[in-house]
Amino acid sequence: MQLLAEAEHLKPAFMKGIESHFTEFVDGLVSKSVLLESSPPSFPTTGSEKDGYKTKGLRAPPEHGKVFVVRKSLLDELFEVDHIRTIYHMFIAFLILFILSTLVIDFIDEGRLVLDFDLLVYTFGKASIVAPTCVCMILSTLAVPYGLFCHWAQSYHNSSHKTVHSVFFGTLFMLFQIVGLGLGPTYVTLAYDLPPASRFIVIMEQVRLVMKGHSFIRENVPRILSSSPPKTNSVQLPRLSQYLYFLFAPTLIYRDEYPRTPTRRWSYVASMFAQVLGSLFYAYYVFMRLCIPIYRNYNQEPFNSRGLVLCIFNSILPGMLMLFLVFFSFLHCWLNAFAEMLRFGDRMFYKDWWNSTSYANYYRTWNVVVHDWLYYYAYRDFRWFFGKKFKSAAMLFVFAVSAAVHEYILAVCLGFFYPVMFCLFMCFGMLFNFIINDQRKGSIWNVIMWTSLFLGHGILLCLYSQEWYARRYCPLKNPTFLDYVKPRSWTCHEKI
Secondary structure (H helix, E strand, C coil), X not given: CHHHHHHHHHHHHHHHHHHHXXXXXXXXXXXHHHHHHCCCCCCCCCCCEECCEECCCCCCCCCCCCCCCCECCHHHHHCCCHHHHHHHHHHHHHHXXXXXXXXXXHHHHHCCCCCCCHHHHHHCCCHHHHHHHHHHHXXXXXXXXXXXXXXXXXXXXXXXXXXXXXXXXXXHHHHHHHHHHHHHHHHHXXXXXXXXXXXXXXXXXXXXXXXXXXXXXXXXXXXXXXXXHHHHHHCCCCCHHHHHHHHHCCXXXXXXXXXXXXXXXXXXXXXXXXXXXXHHHHXXXXXXXXXXXXXXXXXXXXXXXXXXXXXXXXXXXXXXXHHHHHHHHHHHHHHHHHHHHCCXXXXXXXXXXXXXXXXXXXXXXXXXXXXXXXXXXXXHHHHHHHCCCCHHHHHHXXXXXXXXXXXXXXXXXXXXXCCHHHHHHHHHHXXXXXXXXXXXXXXXXXXXXXXXXXXXXXXHHHHHHHHHHHHHHCCCCCCXXXXXXXXXXXXCCCCC
């Protein structure tokens, strides 16, 4: 009887494990079947081909690209396990303690409860400028790339100068990407002196729409190039509604259709947005309790190696918490909320990056949405254009693009140029990508990866925070161009 009772007790866990493995098997089977059945229009080839990549010409070889299937996000599956759910509860307990400590300290210092969110209000200020800017970006991205593509596609085969015709419309599209979406929003953030979080919203929306526009053109132009003149009328152009759906869908890879879920769960959407709001307050209390008390008085001592080391190690804990909060609030909650509202089926926005034993695997699994875009439109297109043998050069190109965009976002949002992120990405990130590669297995490499991640985020938080306060404590009356790019934190030692 005791053995029977133990078997009944183990039955649910055993069945859940079997179900998990069966789900993975079915998902893989579906992916392979879709890949075999789907046959996108092939690209006409000119020039020689080698190992599936064209070495000459202007058109890419036939390729399937990313296959979308219906699947849940990994955390949604893990949270069904009570042990993993407990870790989530522990983070909520930390938030409660942050709030209580803030209230108690304010009560001791002020003699009353102080519910002051001035920092949060300032950071997200000037919403009357942010909202119209984002709306204008979305509307222009909806109209211009789609309109240019349709005009080009409808007259391409009837044109007697196809190259000139394509270059003309391609130039217009590039001007829109660089000037309309590139310089326009950046000018607004600087001219109106938007606060940091408001700048972040505008710039992230700018980068997102630039990548969306590129994907739409990149995926649809081959359809026209691959069609022969007599069949021009049979080429079905994407509908405006399909492109509009893509602009809001949580993916950067364009498809006419995506796998959809049968229903919407509005309670799930509300839960996701509530957790985004909770993460925002979590980040606020992390800065209030762990960051501001350290950084606002740093310049009372001369800039030296001892102070820098202490600052970095004091920044590791808040840096670690910010890493988790960004991942959970955006890659899980925000993207899942939009996916649920749009009934977008493929929820694999990330993989189990926390189990990575190599940086190569970490880069592939941390943010699958951006990784897919970089892989298909930067890495593979680079190797198609220059040849398959340039694998290392293609990887270097992807690192450079990613590092430059990250540094651009931070420079505009913070209001100064301090290329710490770029240096860490291009130097240590790329070095670790080759040293701690996929051949590294075992728990020790996972420990090494986590240690380097924590240390790297501590360095970023420390140096950027020091520079932020230095720019405010030690302003310059008539700054030159070099003053904008030279770190102020190295020379600002004035007393407050």
